[in-house]
Amino acid sequence: METMETHAFDVLVLGSGGAGLRAAVEAASEGGVSVAIVGKSLLGKAHTVMAEGGAAASIGNVDAPDSWQTHFYDTMKSGHYINNYRTVEVFAKEAPARVLELEQWGAVFDRTPEGRIMQRAFGGHSFRRLAHIGDRTGMELLRTLQYKAISMDIKVFQEVTITRLLMDGSRVAGAMGYYRADGHFILLKAKAIVLATGGWGKVYKVTSNSWESTGDGAAMAYRIGADLKDMEMVQFHPTGMVWPPGVAGLLVTEGVRGEGGLLYNSEKERFMKRYDPERQELSTRDVVARSIFKEVQAGRGTPHGGAWLDISHKKADFIKQKLPGMYEQILTLGDIDITKQPFEVAPTCHYQMGGVQAHAETCATTVPGLFAAGEVACGLHGANRLGGNSLADILVFGRRAGIAARDYATSLKKAPEIDDTQVEAEVARILEPFNRPDGENPYAIHQELQEAMSTHAAIVRSEDDLKVGLNKILSLKERAKRMGIKGGRVYNPGWHAVFDVENMLLLSELIVRGALERKESRGGHWRSDYPDELPEMGKWNFVHQYSEDGDRITRVPVPEMPPELAEICARPVAPGREKVAGSSQVPPRKE
Template identity: 45%
Template sequence: MEHRRTCYAGDYTGLQIQRTLLHRAQELQVPIVDTIYITRLLVSDGRIFGAYGFDIVDGVPVVIHADAVILAAGGHTRIWRHTSSRRDENTGDSFRLAALAGARIRDAELVQFHPSGLLEPSEAAGTLVSEAARGEGGQLRNAQGERFMERYDPERMELSTRDRVALASYTEIAEGRGTEKGGVYLDVSHLPREQILSKLPRVYRTLIDLQMLDITKQPIEVAPTAHYSMGGVWVSPETHSSGVDGLYAIGEAASGLHGANRLGGNSLIELLVYGRITGGDAADYVLGLVELRRDPAAVAEARAEMQQLLTGSGEESPRLLQRSLRNLMTDHAGVVRSEEGLREGLAKLDQLEGRVANLTAHPDIAGFDDLAHAFDLYGSVLAARATLECALERRETRGCHNRSDYPQQREELRGNMVWSPGAGVVFEPVAEAPEELRALAQQQIDDSPVGKLAE
């Protein structure tokens, strides 16, 4: 992170990758179905044979026959109140789909809080101010005007790792040096206007649109916001297979690659590298299949679950319960956690799960969005339990995971918290990489342009 090593397109990098991917998919005539909500993965004898869902427009149930499934449904950062995720993404559905199919969840407690999420307007709270703002020379200041990163990382200052910057901002706010609205200031107004307009065009436009704020003249009020799930579905580091035959996970839905703290720029690169690896391995798996049994009972179970939500008499609303869950996670599993807070969160989650059992979806003439929200909530509740239970067992501070009652990193906890609905949390120590593999990795680093630059 000490070197400028990220490929970027202003602060529209992700959008440009998406456009390129869609253009290439169209060239290859890859069918893209974007109105189907998947509620269950279909499994028979420990092997994937498809997926079940419904059309959000008209509610028609859909069975998709698939010899392999690659989960790319994101993480679970939407279960916090302030999040950079859009309204209906990263609700934990990838966790639920995998867990119900027999896969395990790894390191759910490792959630990166980005240092710079907007505080207002309320409907846009958590919207990200790009990392590029600090990368281009933006400065963080508290309500007293102090450039407070001098206290936390005097060498790297605002270019410190996200977990340290987020913790610093959180500490300033918690100790009373934050703004009246509960944030700190990110200031780029000292930079040349031309630099801001060329390198931070989206940030400039977003703040004009949302707040009528001209960042070339005024600082931006920000606070830590849930941004990235390092944890996710347990996958093999070589193939990204989940341990369930035919089920793979990629990107934020998967876990393991980023350890306890993802470095900026690494998630989009991860998709390009492991997208190719995972796609190739999934294709090899399918080509090697001799037979595949499809189980009507698995389809019937998925159908019954959906019908229960549509025909039930419960009075609970998915959206209202989702808000309660987000408040719970923000209060008890935010930037800094404690034993007492996590146990209180689990007790509240027990109560909330009782209310979820009384849930009913109410589609209307506009479509079946309410049914999708109900399944979003199912995923969020499962992801919240995995997160709280794993965070409780990780009695240390490591990377993004901060425990006020265990402020030090503990060598005996260098490993993974692996969670499943039946077994709860199991700790798995990290095995040492073979000496020859570590030597090869070091040689690749030394031979790379960044390695030579460091010399």
């Protein structure tokens, strides 16, 4: 048998982004518990750095009437009420403490004149709520958590691909994979595992997601029996770069609109006044993305198929101070000075609202010993995520997953055991592509998958399109069984791509099957053949369960809110808004 590097830990965290680091820090915080983090990339390089605009928390430094109840109201409304209300309640109540905690650990936030954490406006939020560091908030969050983690007794494995979760009966017992650099195998035994592996935006051709976002954690969890939920709910961020082609899809932070950026069509009309007269550019992401799409379809798009985003009416010093990353990025990559001219934006695949079903308080999945936090988990965002909620999400539920995993691990009287047959079977599976040097090219299959998803299951969907897309995916899955690679195990990206493609094919199938089941339009899910949001459909989440015969979808009732929370959501305006004159956004939009 192959030489196997083997380790054992109480808590194993898969994913070295914000959620994974926060979980590891919490799991190790009381001592006596061995903790390890496994990252697909280098430490500090996770996709969290791409979250730029801020972390949403009702601290109330800029708009005093803000409260957890208002944040709860905004998040439930944005999610079109298929969120788990308890998950949202926990989140809204705890987000302020998690942001302040991050500051205590060394995060350097922008400041108000009084020296408090500055907060900016974002789409769908009733108050200025996003704590930020210019437009590099995710990078600062990751840096702070990284330094906190390396100051503790936490083992870090970098550039490791995990290919399978291992079991002891019905409970999780460890994970197996290999080092990306030289291909040698690693076996990680664990009493508890936290999944913090992020999303799967790379199933689409135009995406803001980085190369790591191939859905490894969700796919592996599904294969061992974890329930996945709301897979049809994919967020297309309204403002991805359009031109030049080499940066198509690259995220333009919502902070540009939060700081006063305006959207125009080719006729120089601020079209968001028609689609959402009250919130305009600060409407929710699903509304703005659909609005840009409709303008392009109506022939009012920009030369390269998008809309104009313009913040040049603001002073150059203001733009460079508030949006330094955007200024530098667009100038360097697009040769466009945003202090002087507008630039083209269009929707780009950005975030997965669906994922592994996770318990509101503990982040526990349906597999004992397995916990999930961050984008890989499902429950908080419903049908549409509010900007800024993702960074607060990873802080709140990263911490809770770390606590629950630690408690579970310490409650076990003995460590779970892994039989050799599981390991031997996985070694054979991992090496199998080398036996087919003339097999199917994984890059070609990935490209065809992206074309299929972008054509048949993207921002607008229909039954006919979805069925064509599903057939293409199923055909690609058959071809993927014959994927092969040339060369050896040292620095072989084609080998890595085999496992990424397998995971993306699986999750793409679930997205399409879920989209076929949800015969309505709701949030990020837009059906041209069912254009209305239907009250009856709003009573259900669609849950995916693995079986040997294929995916099994069941309707599960959306949890019913208790009266005190239902009363918050039933208000005609968000809590605290009755104290503020003007529109539902603070500050009011200025012409």
